[in-house]
Amino acid sequence: MDKALLEVDGLVVDYGRARALDGADLRVAAGQTVGVVGESGSGKSTLGAAIGRLLPRQARVEAGEVRVAGEPVLDLRPAELRRLRRNRLGFVFQDPIASLDPTMRVGRQLRLVLGREGRGDVAGQLARVGLDAARVASAYPHQLSGGMAQRVAIALAMAASPELLVADEPTASLDAQVREKVLDVVFTLAAGAGTSIVWLSHDLPAVARRCDRVAVMYGGRVVESGPAAAVLGAPAHPYTAALAGSAPAAAAPGVRLRPVPGRPPVLTGPSPGCAFEPRCPFAEERCAVERPAPVRVGEQDALCHRAADLVGELEVVA
Amino acid sequence: MRLLLWWGGRALSSAVTLLGISVLIFAALRLMPGGFAETILGPFATPEQKAELAARYGLDQSVLAQYGHWLAAFGTGDFGTSMISRQPVAAELAARLPVTAQLTLLAVAAAVLAGVPLGVVTAVRARPGGGGGAGRLLSGLGVSVPEFALGSLVVFVVSRYGLQTTGYLLPAAVLSIFAISATARTTRDAVLGVLVEQHITAAVARGETPWFIIRHHILRNAAGPVLTLTATITAYLLGGALIVEYLFNLPGIGSYVVQAVGRRDYAVVQAGVLLAAAVFIVMNVLVDLLVGLVDPRLGRRA
């Protein structure tokens, strides 16, 4: 396996009353783009935040490790952590307008970031993300549309040419056309700078189109990961299959949608077995009591006791 | 044009407010027990003396007529004449204003320079074990020592060692203790409100240093309430720091007006109150303007 830029190993994160990550593993190689998908509440945002050690105070890391370029993020001293964030990491959040300082013109915010880096000009950075530099630089965040604001946020995150960009649903509040434009910007810039991307998303088709790899999360674990086409086209984990099959866009008119039956788990401690077991049509006895270990199926790694048995059985209803 | 309109509107509403205040204070003064006659002429005054005094200051006219005359004179810049000193009130206020202004300036400067950092530190360190507790105690201590107690102590102790209590530094220091604490506490509250916002997380994620985030992002965002407080403190102090003026025997506006209230020296009280009101109103306008500049979101709403 090629040298990993990001390694998350067995990460367990607890928020007082809930366990958000229950042993999540993720590996991202340099230059790779990884889409992280999964059920709402499965721990995507928590994973994303943990990569930059940006978890809220009440979150506790119970176990596991996060390494970026070999550096143990969770154990760094503050100054080292800041250096790491500055030099290697970039973040884009879901709500674009809220992630810009409302009291400062956009140009000034960019200049603050660039000034620190000592390179690039504001106009250039804005042009890079496809914005009318003159107009946007002198605007306050609340005067921008969501799409424009998100591109500004991307410009801020990419200004330092990070090695790894973590984007948490950066396009959820944007319309289809703007979404495509924003994603184009992100992926073009990343490709140009050799930046790896961890893209937390609900948008399976877009992930399939743009990412090298996909990681599917469920119940605080990455239950399946592998090349995007393979994971979404020929799932190895029953949950992936169910997820891919419930997309409304994929449904024919008049056909009832098929959500994954049952309710997502709310963990308060380690899941005794496979967290998907109660909802899994293929569950056997051991699934409830034995935590699955990663299994290599084809090009994917899956956390499923039955992954090998199910090859060819899972299909995406399209 | 729009600029003129905006200022015009604000000026008009301020003028109406001032007019309302003038009516109220005029009425209140005349409703106060203890007339000018008993107070100013003393118990031994004869009815003739009282009548003469009333005639001299037009106090024998109807209250409405008095108000009319006073207002007309006020419009021409004549604030009336003190019944005690027989001097024009405007001149006396002008003579006392520099005292009050210097005190205010010093105290407010201290409040901002010391209070804001203290507030930021206590907020940023608010989590348990962050050392914010010490700051909280410190800023709590400041508001818990009443001005008159601290002032008496300072005046007494300092003079005991033969040191002069003249000048503005000492009284300004006494005034500022309270102001510093108040500023610190308001700053803390405002900063805590900013810390939960996402753009702060975004800045942290960019690897900015705490100091950088405070300087560039937190201070501006927390400026609204702090500016409001500062303006209010400034207005309070410009209206007269009564106790400190007395303790340090500074001839400022506060003691002048309060003494005048005590003697029912109408013209002085009226002018003093309107001055304080005008200061307060102007400060409010200024703050609205400033806050709008610092935080464009609020400007939009104003």
Next chain:
Amino acid sequence: MKKLRLDPLSLAGLACLLLLVLPALGSLVDAAGDPDAIVGPRLQPPGPGWWLGTDNLGRSVLPRVMEGVGTTLLLSSAAVLVTAALSAGFGVLAGYRGGYLNELIMRVVEVLYSFPAIVLAVLVAAVAGPGQLAALASIVLVTIPLMTRLVRAAAVAVAGRDYVTAAVISGARLPRVLGRHVLPNVAGTIAVQGTYALSVGISVEGGLSFLGFGVQPPQASLGVLIRQGGTYMMAAPWLIIGPGAVLVLAILSINVFGDGLRDRFEPRETRSLV
């Protein structure tokens, strides 16, 4: 689960406050003696019969301090409650409704502020007799403008939030919208400004009593005791140490407790800057 979880410092503040107030309310005051009775020679240092010394009229200081704590805290907190109620009401209404109502309320606040507390105290004293009511009204006047403005500013921010809109859509009436949604979200500001106002209130009470408008003799209040004690600072320091310490302790614990309350009203976690 309605447990009020506070940090240790705030809890200490609360405990301290209770410790100060409870004896003042209970019958302990009587046990300490008649605060008005002349019990010994003037200006005696602490000793048996007068555990905190005697004052310039030969009264025992201990019962006077105990009475004073009760008077002052009661008076100031009553005043601050009035201020908080008015400020919260006006500020929230002005901030939520905006427009002309906002203008009107803010102008009224300006008028109130501009009215000198002393004049008001004299007027109230004339109508209702001098004493606590006059002091109370003055404290309210002095503390109301700042609090109203800050509450209003906070309410403006809250008024635009979607949860308020959602409540309006649900058909919630004004009192419910203000009471359940706007008010709790500006409660932090009210808590902070309330404790600040309390300090101001105690200061004003002392100042007014000094000018003769506050608490009437022989009733003791901390303001009066400290004011008088101040003039005997050298000859009889016990006159100021007792009430002074109690006052500082009281306001300090109120403030620390108020900060704790404020943090408590903020369920969101602040993030570390590092």
Next chain:
Amino acid sequence: MILELDDVTVSFTTGPPLRRRRLDAVRGISLAVAEGETLGVVGESGSGKTTTSRVALGLQRPTSGTVLFDGRPFPRRRRDLAGRIQAVLQHPHWSLNPRMRVGQSVAEPLAVLGRPAGSLVAEALEQVGLGAGFAERYPHELSGGQRQRVSIARALITRPSFVVLDEAVSALDVSVQAQILNLLKDLQAEFGFSALFISHDLGAVRYVADRIAVMRDGEIVETADAAAFYTAPEHPYSRQLLESL
């Protein structure tokens, strides 16, 4: 018709006091929603979808034009409509009172009506795929999608006759989205409410909407039956939209 908008224009004045501009957020739009019908509204960002919904909710008085709800103008007292109109607003982040527990938030529309909540809150949370245990949480303890589902539960708890869903499923993963969309359809079949369904996601709109209105730059450029729209869109902008699906 439960809702009729006729030639509605909404203008805002924006900018600082010194440089005010007038901006028409929506311009001369007309639309109608029949009982039991779902009208999907699509269009680019800033095209006036949210503004239209605010007019439909009676939150925004139109600068010109008329709005009729249930054949009558909006009553002066909103209270009279309590429980009959609900909405899921666009930003999940601010749609829940941070000082109220999830359960309290969901129960609020019932409380407004003075109806007992009973087991309704737990049921509503179950329906949107959240356990009853979530009732005890504060909004900041939820993920983005969970928060949005709480808003949906709150909107549906009174079984309103008209619901506005503004980007109600945008923060949800496909599976939960499907669950919610199914829920909407089921409830609509059961209670027959009308809905204004605003979304960027043409797939989701196709699934729930009976008719579709396309907005662009403050105007409605096309209104059509869902089936017709998806097969043969008339307006060039509509075609452009469908291409990206």
Next chain:
Amino acid sequence: GGTAAAPGTPGGASADAKAPPGYLALADDKLPAGGALSFAVHIDSGAATGLDPQLADVATSWQLMSLVYETLVTVGPDFAPKPALAESWETPDPKTYVFHLRKGVAFSNGRAMTADDVVGSLKRLLAAKSVWRGQLGPVEKVAKVDAGTVRVTLAEPYTPFLAALANVPAAVLPMKEIEAGSLDPAKAMLGTGPFKVQDHRQDVSWSFVRNEHYWDKGKPAADSLSVTIAPEEAARVAAVQNGSAALASLGNVDSAAMLAGAADVKVATQATTDFYYLMLNSKNPKFADPRVRQAVNMALDRKQIAEVALGGQGRPTGVTPAGLPGACDPATLPSATGGGAAKAKELLAQAGAAGLSFTLSIYATEPAPAVAQVIQQNLQQAGVTVRIEQMDEASWAGKVYGKVPAPFDSALSWFAGYADPGMVTTWWNPDVAGFNQGFMQADKDLNALIARAGATPAGPERDKALAEVCAKVDTDSQMVPLVTRPATIAYRADAVSPSLYATEGYGNLLRLVADARVKRG
């Protein structure tokens, strides 16, 4: 504790040990003349009548005006009349006073004082609607005899005449300038006194410089005097402590103890003839019955008031101020010998007023509240409940003097006691006093007694007459004299050597300022 005992010591006046009888301190005339003096006092002259001394009716105004204006006669340390602008005088008969004017007296503008100024001033005073006009007595005629002699004729004998003439309102004004209109005495002061005004800012400060034309050569000893007005006691204490003022008037009876440790600061307590009195409003049904008033009077413990409220610096007094020659002995008054609280209870029961409760209206300036609280304690012994109502001076004055009948139960105040025991008794005749008509019933017998005491020449006869007035006032108990009012002065022994009388009649702290020597180096 040692410090605590000090304030209790009567006459804690740590005055000059070397001071002669009648003096608290005597200026050391071996010190060189010249230099600047700075004083701090608590209040400025502040009358609506401006600076006109004839209309001034408060001691603080007299005090400042006495630096500029002088009278024909003045009083010595024993209250005996002493020559001032009149070098000598004679009394050919009890109704006639002939004054021989001092030569070489000039106003500070350099113009010599003439008999016309004297006559004009007195006539102006008699025509003025002022308080002091009443104190001057039944003056019938003022006439110039020659350039150096003035004769005043009274309608009836009036013993306090010279004492009344010795106070500032009877000062000699520059009548020529006043009549010519070049001086408005309400706005500016021009007198024959040791100082002239250089600058005045109302309620802030006065500055005086020596009058180069002053007749008493070698005086004033100091070249200039600045007076700072500092209403707050702490500010005045600070001023003497740090030496920014050489002398300050203090209000706290325990100042001696307060300043005990301060280097070079001396505190002197000057006795005065001023005294506190309690007004029992006899036009109020509560006090209409004289027995009720007597009971209240009887229950008062004047000793305790003096000891506790005034730190032992005051002393019980009857209506004739204790300390003045010829004053009655308060210990012999009916209220003192009547039987105290027990008897008071009995009297109240008889009057059907058992369980009496009333309000005592006071103003906030110390020591009035202290006096009131001791009274409250005293009366509690007799089963009487007193509610103290404290207000600002203006409200208080409005309530007490503003209306007829006056709307209060009882009130506390003080009178200046002046320099003759009979002078203050005039205020017990409401027809003359005027201000107390709202709360005091005129008593013909008392008025007659007061008049007789006024007309009786000084001597045992007059003492007896005064004693009768005392007793009558005491039984009447409408305005009840309580205790004398001490004045406290602190000065820097290293900066000034002042002269101070042991007892003062006109509240004039600055009386002997012309003698004060500045210490330097």
